Amino acid sequence: MAMTAPELRWPRVAAHLHEALADAGTPLCAYVYDLEALRRHATTTARSLPPGFELFYAIKANSDLPILQTLAPLTHGFEISSGGELAWVREHFSEVPLIFSGPGKTDAELASALDLGVDALHVESQHELERLAWLARARGVIAPVLLRVNLAVDGLQATTLMMGGKPTPFGIAGDQLPGCLAWLRAHPQIRLRGFHFHLMSHQLDAAAHLRLLDAYLQQVSLWRAEYALNSLDQVNVGGGIGVNYREPEQQFDWAAFAEGLPALSAHRDGLTVRFECGRYITAFCGYYAMEVIDVKHAFGRPFAVASGGTHHFRTPYAQGHSHPFRVLPVETWRYPFPRPGVRDARISVVGQLCTPKDILAQDALVDSVRAGDLVVFPYAGAYAWHISHHDFLRHPHPRHWYLPAESTHAAG
Numbered sequence: 001m002a003m004t005a006p007e008l009r010w011p012r013v014a015a016h017l018h019e020a021l022a023d024a025g026t027p028l029c030a031y032v033y034d035l036e037a038l039r040r041h042a043t044t045t046a047r048s049l050p051p052g053f054e055l056f057y058a059i060k061a062n063s064d065l066p067i068l069q070t071l072a073p074l075t076h077g078f079e080i081s082s083g084g085e086l087a088w089v090r091e092h093f094s095e096v097p098l099i100f101s102g103p104g105k106t107d108a109e110l111a112s113a114l115d116l117g118v119d120a121l122h123v124e125s126q127h128e129l130e131r132l133a134w135l136a137r138a139r140g141v142i143a144p145v146l147l148r149v150n151l152a153v154d155g156l157q158a159t160t161l162m163m164g165g166k167p168t169p170f171g172i173a174g175d176q177l178p179g180c181l182a183w184l185r186a187h188p189q190i191r192l193r194g195f196h197f198h199l200m201s202h203q204l205d206a207a208a209h210l211r212l213l214d215a216y217l218q219q220v221s222l223w224r225a226e227y228a229l230n231s232l233d234q235v236n237v238g239g240g241i242g243v244n245y246r247e248p249e250q251q252f253d254w255a256a257f258a259e260g261l262p263a264l265s266a267h268r269d270g271l272t273v274r275f276e277c278g279r280y281i282t283a284f285c286g287y288y289a290m291e292v293i294d295v296k297h298a299f300g301r302p303f304a305v306a307s308g309g310t311h312h313f314r315t316p317y318a319q320g321h322s323h324p325f326r327v328l329p330v331e332t333w334r335y336p337f338p339r340p341g342v343r344d345a346r347i348s349v350v351g352q353l354c355t356p357k358d359i360l361a362q363d364a365l366v367d368s369v370r371a372g373d374l375v376v377f378p379y380a381g382a383y384a385w386h387i388s389h390h391d392f393l394r395h396p397h398p399r400h401w402y403l404p405a406e407s408t409h410a411a412g
C-alpha cells in the first residue's frame with residue numbers, strides 16, 4: 001500500500017495548543033480540528049472520483065457544525081442515521097441532499113424524512129418498507145427508496161467490523177429480497193431507486209475494495225435482469241474506508257482506488273455509484289490533546305496520567321488499539337519541587353477515570369514525557385468525541401477548537 005495519509009499539520013496544531021496553554025489555568029484538555037486540512041482532504045477525495053460516482057459524508061462520524069459547514073460544498077450530500085441527525089442537518093442546511101439510513105427507524109423518523117425531504121431512504125426490512133408505504137400513502141407522496149441488502153458477496157474479506165455477509169440486524173437478507181421485490185410491484189408509494197450495500201468497515205486495502213464494489217455491481221446487474229427492475233438509477237456502496245491507526249504510515253490508497261473506478265463501468269450499466277464515507281473523511285483533521293498531570297511507575301512500568309480520558313476519546317478502546325500520539329514539550333513548571341518524567345521509555349497514557357480500561361496508548365516508545373507536557377493524539381476527527389460517554393465521572397468536557405479553513409472557495 002502506498003503512503004497516502006493526508007498530511008498532518010502538526011506545526012499549526014502545536015502552535016495553537018501552546019498559545020492556549022498560556023492562559024489555560026487548569027490542565028489543558030481539548031479537541032482541535034484543522035478545518036483547512038479537512039477542506040484539502042475532502043476536496044482531493046471528492047475530485048478524484050470519475051463521472052458517475054458521488055461522495056456523501058456519513059455525519060455520525062462527526063456531526064459538529066463547523067465540520068458539516070466545511071464539507072457541505074465539497075461533497076454531494078450527507079448520509080444521516082437518525083431523526084436527530086435529520087433535524088440537525090435540516091436546521092442548518094435546507095438544501096443539502098440527504099440519504100436516510102440506519103436500523104430501527106421509527107414512524108416519526110420516517111414521517112419527518114418524507115416531510116423534510118430526503119433524496120433517498122435506505123430501507124432495512126420489509127416491515128419498515130410497509131410502514132414507509134403506509135406513511136407515504138397518507139401524505140400522498142412517493143418515497144424514494146434503496147433496499148439495504150445483507151449478502152455474502154465474493155470479495156468480502158473479513159475486517160474487524162462486519163455488518164453483512166453473516167447474521168446481523170442490518171439490511172434485508174438475500175433470501176428475503178424476492179419477497180420484497182414482489183411486494184414493491186403492488187405498492188406504487190415506493191419508488192425503488194436502487195440497492196444499498198454497507199457490509200463492512202475498516203477497509204484498508206484499495207484493490208480488495210475495488211473487487212468488492214465490482215461484486216456489488218455484478219449482483220445488481222443480475223437482479224435488474226432477473227426482476228426486470230427498470231426504475232433503478234443508483235447503487236450505494238456504503239462507506240467503510242478504514243483509517244490505519246496501528247501503522248499510520250500505511251493508509252488506504254485512495255488515489256489508486258479512484259484510478260480503478262472507471263474500470264467498474266462494465267457492470268455499472270449507467271447507474272450512479274454513491275459512497276457514504278464517514279471515518280475516512282474526518283478522522284485525519286482531528287486531534288485530542290491532554291496535559292500530563294502525573295508520571296508514575298507501578299511494578300516497573302511507567303504511566304502518564306493525563307487530563308481527560310476515554311470518556312472524551314473512546315476510539316482506542318472501541319477499536320482495541322494503542323493510539324499513536326506525540327509529546328509536545330512544555331517548558332514551564334510551576335511547582336517548587338521536582339518534575340516527574342521519564343526518558344527513552346515505553347509508557348502507557350491513561351486518563352482520569354477510575355477504571356483500568358481508561359487507556360489511550362499502551363507501552364508506547366517516547367523520548368521524553370514529563371508532567372506538564374502535552375500528549376496529542378492525531379486521527380481523532382471521526383468516531384472520537386461523538387462515540388464517547390461524556391458524563392461518566394462528571395469531569396469537565398474538553399474544549400473544542402476549530403482552526404479555520406484558509407480558503408472557503410468550494411471545489412465543485
Ligand SMILES: *Cc1c(COP(=O)(O)O)cnc(C)c1O
Nearest residue numbers: 058198201239240241277278279
Ligand atoms: C456508519 C455508516 C457509514 C459510514 O461508515 P464509515 O466506516 O465511517 O465510512 C456508512 N453507511 C452506513 C449505513 C453506516 O451505518
